[in-house]
Amino acid sequence: MTLTLYGGPRTRASIVRWYLEEKAIPYTLHSLDMQAGEHRQEPFLHINPFGKVPALVDHAFTGADGEPLRLFESGAILMHLAEHRGREFEGSGADAAVRRSLTAQWVLFANATLAPALFLAESRPEELHRILTALDSLLVPGLSLLAGVGGEVPWGAADCAVQATLAYIPLFLPRLDLSPWQAIGATIAATGSRAAFRRAMDQP
């Protein structure tokens, strides 16, 4: 049942690592020497031909080539872990299906909408403002983004993706005044105080 996470210091591998730490899922971390370009060489290119981290090998599953399943893209990895290790979508009812769909929505939002808005903030400040204002109105600090979908919904992949992306704000946009977005500010503070998040951010 071995899981091997490939990453490197200060990379998006920390997002996946946070999920694994938070859910106490056993894994092996393979930290690549990215300064030396290890991620752009074999044998890592066999795992992610695009030469980027994170990547995951899940020995519990067999890929189309008969080898243990290899996955790249943090969002795909989070969805895989949420389904098969975090067991977030158990049960046959509509609630489980809705939780799966909404989790995909939030993971894709974090990676395809929120992260680009943050990284392009200087060239498109009005876009960042619009996205943060809408997100602020939907976030309730301490509650999962999926709260209300079938009883008590614990912290999960949707929260991991969105909160980890928001946690980049103090690093990448230290001068951004968060006072108009109280829920976002509180969420960033709460994320930074989670022991599992701090373990995930530790340089290996």
Ligand SMILES: N[C@@H](CCC(=O)N[C@@H](CS)C(=O)NCC(=O)O)C(=O)O
């Ligand atoms: N959308 C991808 C982005 C992956 C990505 O760009 N990873 C960076 C580190 S955060 C990387 O590996 N960069 C090395 C390079 O491009 O050489 C994901 O979320 O997994």
